[in-house]
Amino acid sequence: MLVALEFLLIMRASGLGMALLVVLTGLSGLTVIYVMSRLHCLAGVRLWKSSRTAFFFFMTAFLVGSLALLLFQRIGSSALMLPWLGVLYWRAAVLLTGLAFIGLLLFDQVSGIFPLPDAAAFRSRAWRVVFVLRLVMLLATLVFLLISHAGERIQNPADMAFPALGLILVIIEELLGRVAFYNLVEAAAS
Numbered sequence: 001m002l003v004a005l006e007f008l009l010i011m012r013a014s015g016l017g018m019a020l021l022v023v024l025t026g027l028s029g030l031t032v033i034y035v036m037s038r039l040h041c042l043a044g045v046r047l048w049k050s051s052r053t054a055f056f057f058f059m060t061a062f063l064v065g066s067l068a069l070l071l072f073q074r075i076g077s078s079a080l081m082l083p084w085l086g087v088l089y090w091r092a093a094v095l096l097t098g099l100a101f102i103g104l105l106l107f108d109q110v111s112g113i114f115p116l117p118d119a120a121a122f123r124s125r126a127w128r129v130v131f132v133l134r135l136v137m138l139l140a141t142l143v144f145l146l147i148s149h150a151g152e153r154i155q156n157p158a159d160m161a162f163p164a165l166g167l168i169l170v171i172i173e174e175l176l177g178r179v180a181f182y183n184l185v186e187a188a189a190s
């Protein structure tokens with residue numbers, strides 16, 4: 001409801017009012033992500049009750065957001081056509097993809113290099129396969145972004161395909177992560 005109200009106000013505002021509404025919208029978005037991450041820290045699922053849950057919620061939002069903004073900028077969205085925005089979105093997408101890869105590799109609740117103490121009971125072959133698939137998808141996204149940057153420098157018209165492929169891979173990777181994450185509830189119940 002708040003987001004819809006802010007959207008309507010942004011449509012009517014300009015200048016300072018627009019800047020304030022953009023800041024308010026950003027802050028409300030961060031608040032929603034934080035609240036969602038806290039709602040998922042259930043006492044009944046020990047592996048969810050961790051600061052890692054909040055980290056991965058924020059990482060997902062920022063990663064998908066940066067890839068989507070990069071794609072919209074490359075497609076030619078009129079609101080995003082400032083030349084420096086393309087470089088900013090590309091750098092943010094590369095940085096966040098790298099952080100997501102490192103974060104997953106190190107801190108995945110079950111299969112990371114530093115798993116949570118209670119994770120041993122939840123390890124399975126399926127979990128490890130999903131973990132490796134997620135790492136491969138993030139690495140492929142990073143490669144697509146690097147190719148995309150090279151394509152931008154040579155004015156490649158198909159340049160928008162690489163951020164689109166990266167965004168699709170990240171969405172699939174995150175869906176796999178959510179399935180694995182929610183399967184921890186079933187494993188904890190049995």
